[in-house]
Amino acid sequence: MDPDPVELNLVCPVEHSLFVKPICLPCGHTIDESALIKSIEANKVLHRGPARLTRCPLDNVHTIGELCKPAKRHINVLVMQNVDAFVRQYPHHPLSVEFLDNRRASNLVRAGELFAQGNVVEAARLGHPEAQAAMEQQQRKAQADKLVARADRVFENDRGDPKYMTLLERACSVYECDEILVKRAIAYKEGFGVEPDEGKALKRLMRTQMYQSLLPPDLRRARK
Numbered sequence: 001m002d003p004d005p006v007e008l009n010l011v012c013p014v015e016h017s018l019f020v021k022p023i024c025l026p027c028g029h030t031i032d033e034s035a036l037i038k039s040i041e042a043n044k045v046l047h048r049g050p051a052r053l054t055r056c057p058l059d060n061v062h063t064i065g066e067l068c069k070p071a072k073r074h075i076n077v078l079v080m081q082n083v084d085a086f087v088r089q090y091p092h093h094p095l096s097v098e099f100l101d102n103r104r105a106s107n108l109v110r111a112g113e114l115f116a117q118g119n120v121v122e123a124a125r126l127g128h129p130e131a132q133a134a135m136e137q138q139q140r141k142a143q144a145d146k147l148v149a150r151a152d153r154v155f156e157n158d159r160g161d162p163k164y165m166t167l168l169e170r171a172c173s174v175y176e177c178d179e180i181l182v183k184r185a186i187a188y189k190e191g192f193g194v195e196p197d198e199g200k201a202l203k204r205l206m207r208t209q210m211y212q213s214l215l216p217p218d219l220r221r222a223r224k
């Protein structure tokens with residue numbers, strides 16, 4: 001039989017669910033951050049203003065107003081480690097299933113905050129979809145930059161090496177941006193590498209915004 005997480009002190013006495021972020025209160029009690037936040041919110045309503053006199057929901061005595069600031073909250077790491085170990089060992093326990101949902105939600109809230117602060121890497125790690133997309137774009141761009149650098153080295157060694165175009169094509173397929181598109185188009189136009197259809201290459205070149213911006217102003221207008 002599975003051990004009882006309540007007996008193991010892995011359950012928040014207020015929320016009755018496994019601790020996601022166990023916070024140590026000055027009174028010595030440990031409650032989950034979600035319970036603390038509820039307590040702070042309830043107090044705000046009670047006092048119609050910022051919570052300064054929030055009390056521990058367990059003994060209703062100690063003021064924990066300073067814990068309104070997330071930076072002032074201390075996590076009970078030992079409890080968190082024990083919860084993690086329990087969930088790993090009993091992933092199908094109903095409390096474990098609920099815990100994983102709660103942690104995902106908590107991570108997403110935190111990820112949203114981090115993303116708003118510009119910490120894209122951490123936000124992506126915590127599952128923020130926009131941050132993850134941005135990270136993926138970044139990785140693709142880095143990969144494309146490497147391919148372009150390789151292409152340039154090939155070109156330096158031998159202007160006629162068809163590998164130059166192959167590498168530029170690959171860079172375009174990994175990450176399409178004006179810079180690379182124009183580079184490829186110029187290469188085709190100038191006849192570097194192998195271009196089976198020069199007309200196609202020119203059309204490609206003219207589609208790029210950068211090409212447009214490089215044209216003399218009157219020509220730019222004429223093409224529109």
Ligand SMILES: [Zn+2]
Pocket residue numbers: 025027028029056057058059060062
């Ligand atoms: Zn207390």
